[in-house]
Amino acid sequence: MSVVQLSPRVQALYDALVAFVEDECIPAEAEYREALGTGAQRWAAVPPVMERLKARARALGLWNLFLPREHAEGGGLSNYEYAVLSEVMGRSLAIAPEACNCSAPDTGNMEVLAKFGTAAQKKQWLEPLLAGTIRSAFAMTEPGVASSDATNICARIERRDGGFVVSGRKWWISGAGHPRCAVFLVMGRSGPGAASGSSNNRHQQQSIVIVPADAPGVTVGRPLTVFGYDDAPHGHCEVAFDNVWVPAENMVLGEGRGFEVIQGRLGPGRIHHCMRALGVGERALELAVARVQQRTTFGRKIADHGVVLDYIAKSRMDLEAARMLVLRAADMIDRVGAKHALKEIAMAKVVVPAAVLAVIDRAIQLFGAAGVGPDTPLAELWAGVRTLRIADGPDEVHARQIAQLEIRHQNARRRQRQTQIQGQAAQPKL
Template sequence: MATQALVDITTLSPKFQDLYAKAKIFVEEECIPAEKTFELQMGQNETRWKIIPAILEELKVKARALGLWNLFLNQDYPEGAGLTNLEYSLIAEITGRSPKLAPEAMNCSAPDTGNMEVFAKYGSPAQKEKWLKPLLDGKIRSAFAMTEPRVASSDATNIETSIRRVGNEYVINGLKWWISGAGDPRCAVYLLMGKTDPDNKNPHRQQSIVIIPADAPGITVVRPMKVFGYDDAPEGHCEIIFKDVRVPLENMVLGEGRGFEIIQGRLGPGRIHHCMRCIGMAERALELMLNRVTDPSRRTFGKLLAEHGTVVTDIATSRIEIDQARFLVLSAARKIDQVKAKGAMKEIAMAKIVAPNMLLSVLDRSMQAHGAAGISQDTPLAHFYASARTLRYADGPDAVHQAQVGKVELRRAADITAKMKQQKDKSDRLAANAKL
């Protein structure tokens, strides 16, 4: 891995350095070797939605014993490990090398990370006691229900799910889909975004976040959605019907009309976590490619694959793109540490655009070098590709982030125009005087 060439980790906290060293060993020597066993224990039939492979639980015990637990909650939270966003981002890269096992083994996997941050940042003491504590302890899992099939959910003001107050309860009705984690038998709670005040003139004050126990009457998990044929059992990405689901008033998070405020606080750091895991996946894809093209048994036209110019170029391009993306993502993480997520939205948006697209490019080159094996189940590359393509939608599609970056840049236009006018005026004066 080339991380140390970009960030001098010796300048970061001793606690981070210890955890970082442990995480590298844990992922390389425990998680990656366990991936095949995990797939075997998952099986191929419907039991995949009911069984949690024993190897995963064993990894969780090992990770917790090493202190590799809940590292994602930054130094602002007493429940977390006390790391900065920059420090955790470097560890998130390592977990991305084994994305199916390492994040969950360390209790740092989405969507639980974002949901735990919501409870930690916005939850009432009672909500934290009931839901945050068992999530932090790894006893339950959760889901975040926002996306809907009947509207363009890239603009969250479009969501239609109704949260209506009736007496001392809220009644929820709506259809959601791509709800990650909802298929997991350990999923005990949903955080749902819906409209409590659809007629509010401010479209960003219409929405609220409400807590719904997963076993509440009226919830129907219709089906897991597939990504290029992957259903990602046991967590899945599910379509769910909420029909007259009732929860008490105390299940409202922060207050009615605060939904947008909550999701922005939830998604900012989470986007960086996704991006750094992309870097980890890309590093592993490049390593697989290097191993493949230097294999003496893999020769074409009398040469090792590595002796072909196009392959060398692909390796170099991948190295450059990975390091470029890492610089951008770590810069965004540092900016969050300095000015919080709201002040780093441009940097977060740029990283969110670049990292998944970079990963897709690196994966494509590695898959090509592997030939037909690259798109098979014999390497993790195809599954990585499906995940990477999904991330161009998750937490906001590319076009939304591009629009945000463009708007932020356009705010500089007036100052730039004024500066250029001053330069022109001075240039004209200097030229006039020179003639005299």
């Protein structure tokens, strides 16, 4: 992509990141996958190449770029500036984000701790996360309820023995399978009205508590596959919390304030996901363009067929349009805050995964059988991006919010216009 409106410092970061991803991360992908091995071995250790690349990223200054500039621990970037860099990392989705310590769910968890954490919580958990010596997971989704409505979450966080006891079962907990996952941020029912389930305070019934991964009662179960991919060593696991006791100081922000915490976490995080997805789309299109110029069908290059040119044109337009939505949302977060950019964030979250999936699907079609096999990354990229239509809120939830905000906006405009007309009619005629 062409980069505009970047400061000299951010432009230098962009150039360094492009070189790092293209020359070091992408070429290391095969070595990384081979080192993972098979079976239980895939969850036992971090491939050595990742540690080498992390050291390299730190040396290049490409470390912890995600934290907005209001947090001293971060890279001093705006959301807009980081969005541009995040797309580059998305070109090597399995390696580059982690190598730069900018991968989910750690980024969101670090933002929570930086924004809401106490000094003690930051010392114990944020500092090692920022150093990249541990990893984390965010435990919200549950198998027994429709978790797209977070008020349904029913894991219990109850006061007991001077602390809190956490009980419940979670699944699709990304990062839980990583051998360095040391801490969970767990969402559960706690706070005013939690016991009765009173609808009068349905958004004050959930809390977020910090649970060490090695606490008694925490059991990481089977890793769940995504269209057959296990995403080791990161993984998306089932996790049981069986009467897990944690001290009272492990509560984040306060009882009943879970929604406040996750809204502060999810807004920028959704934009990060979208920009990384655009990087995936760019790589898929690049692979497709190279492919159609190398193969012939019916006596001419594949690239010479009209339908192929149409595919390439549509893919380029899809990516450009989606990128503008994301950059607009990131800019609005910077200018007015995530709370006032809800519609823009939601539109990007719906449009980008769909656009990128279309791009990858066209690339698969142009590769033919090779596109669905293990010799290209396309099938795995498609599987990963497809989850984004569900993760951090399904399309339908965001579309509902977009429509409600649009109706509210249109009604406000109409009322404002009517007030203006009434004011003009009331003025004396000269």
